Amino acid sequence: MNIKRRTLKNGLRVVHLDLPISSVSLVVSVGVGFRDESEEYLGVSHLLEHLLFDGTKSYPTEFSFSEAAEKLGGDINGSTDEYCTSFELRTSKDDFLEALKIISELVESPLLSKENVDKEKKVIRAEMLSKKDFFKKNPVKTVLYNYLDGFDQLDYLDKEIKALDSLTHEKVMTHFEKYYFPKNMVLGIVGNIDNPFEEIEKAFNKNKEFEVNRVIPKFILPSANTERVLDKDEVSSIYFSWFGPGIFSSERAVFEVAAKIISKGENGLMKAIRFDEGLAYEVDAFMNADERKGVFIVSVKTSKENMQKVENIVKEKVELVKNVSISEVEQAKKSVLAENILEMEEYLELARVISNTELYKEKTPFEGYFEEIKKVTDKDVKDFANKYLNGNFVLITSK
Numbered sequence: 001m002n003i004k005r006r007t008l009k010n011g012l013r014v015v016h017l018d019l020p021i022s023s024v025s026l027v028v029s030v031g032v033g034f035r036d037e038s039e040e041y042l043g044v045s046h047l048l049e050h051l052l053f054d055g056t057k058s059y060p061t062e063f064s065f066s067e068a069a070e071k072l073g074g075d076i077n078g079s080t081d082e083y084c085t086s087f088e089l090r091t092s093k094d095d096f097l098e099a100l101k102i103i104s105e106l107v108e109s110p111l112l113s114k115e116n117v118d119k120e121k122k123v124i125r126a127e128m129l130s131k132k133d134f135f136k137k138n139p140v141k142t143v144l145y146n147y148l149d150g151f152d153q154l155d156y157l158d159k160e161i162k163a164l165d166s167l168t169h170e171k172v173m174t175h176f177e178k179y180y181f182p183k184n185m186v187l188g189i190v191g192n193i194d195n196p197f198e199e200i201e202k203a204f205n206k207n208k209e210f211e212v213n214r215v216i217p218k219f220i221l222p223s224a225n226t227e228r229v230l231d232k233d234e235v236s237s238i239y240f241s242w243f244g245p246g247i248f249s250s251e252r253a254v255f256e257v258a259a260k261i262i263s264k265g266e267n268g269l270m271k272a273i274r275f276d277e278g279l280a281y282e283v284d285a286f287m288n289a290d291e292r293k294g295v296f297i298v299s300v301k302t303s304k305e306n307m308q309k310v311e312n313i314v315k316e317k318v319e320l321v322k323n324v325s326i327s328e329v330e331q332a333k334k335s336v337l338a339e340n341i342l343e344m345e346e347y348l349e350l351a352r353v354i355s356n357t358e359l360y361k362e363k364t365p366f367e368g369y370f371e372e373i374k375k376v377t378d379k380d381v382k383d384f385a386n387k388y389l390n391g392n393f394v395l396i397t398s399k
Helices: 044-052 062-071 093-108 114-137 139-149 153-166 169-179 197-203 252-263 269-276 304-323 326-343 347-358 369-375 378-388
Strands: 003-007 013-017 023-030 075-080 085-092 185-191 225-229 236-244 280-289 294-302 394-398
Touching (some): 013 347, 023 093, 044 169, 085 347, 093 185, 185 347, 236 378, 252 280, 252 294, 269 280, 269 294, 269 304, 326 369, 326 378
Antiparallel strands (some): 023 185, 075 085
16 A cells, blocks of 8 residues: 655655555645544634635635535535544646645635625535534434434534524634644645645745644443333334444454444344344445444334344344354454455545544554454454443444
8 A cells, every 4th residue: 555654844644545546635634623622612613614715815705615626527525423523526637736725725715705604504504504403313323423413412512503603704814813823733745746745835835833632532331221212113123333442443344344244244133133124124234434433333224113132133133243153253344344445445434534543543443454454353353342332332223
């Protein structure tokens, strides 16, 4: 895997994954998110993310900025997460220099016009009210998200909506000056660009020395619990969650293999619930991991009379992995490797991953990962199952 890293003179970290493809994906990750905000600045990261798209020195209006990206046949987007704000652009590799100019101006020289603050606050309010509607209509899934993220979704949305009125242009500028500087950013690039670092140094030429001393808290794993949530759906929802190590853990490969054994294959729960018993029309089981945690989730949609039977099957299949066979492990490893190879072709997502994770550690989640998967043994899976896949799960269902 041809990954090159460089830290520019101004402190910007660059990670380039060189692949023989005709497109190029660029993602800038900034080391600040909505969980970094004080109560006084609640919602400012999201507001700033919107305002950045309202124009830069070379593209002074929202229309001219979006048109510049569209002329490249690309699409530029932003997202505000818990501890990271990201901006991404994908286009033809022939347009790399123009794309570099667009995305560097976005984070280094936005106009941040005072006149646009109220307009973007209206847009964000509508966005948050839409999210609130979703959570109210999906109470079971909302409780699941509360566990996965470690905070109450509706409570946080209410606070953010209320705080919008107090966000001023001055607060936005203070936030921008505090966090948007090269040393607090990573540029991730996926594409066949020959030695891009000189051009990147020209484009990202902001020189500002600043230090951000922030500590990202450890994720506190939830205690075993069962919640039965009242909802109005005719079909009942069941969510099992087993929490474990995150993407930088040495146990991650074992986690993914164990999750695959439980979910798929001859003795998997998907076969048992959907094909053998016909207990559900929608069954999904997958592992999700970030820098702070990993979680194996089993999601089932079934009728109320089948809920107990489905719950019993899930518990039974998870317990069986503690006595897994060598052949089951080898088959699961092949499947996991194949899935990871296919995911490597999602180039914009790759750029997002290498940019976001470089904020935390100088290693991408997939460097050496294929070899780690191949080394997983049946003993590794059994030891892992006894350590993590036990009665310490969170079960959330319809009431």
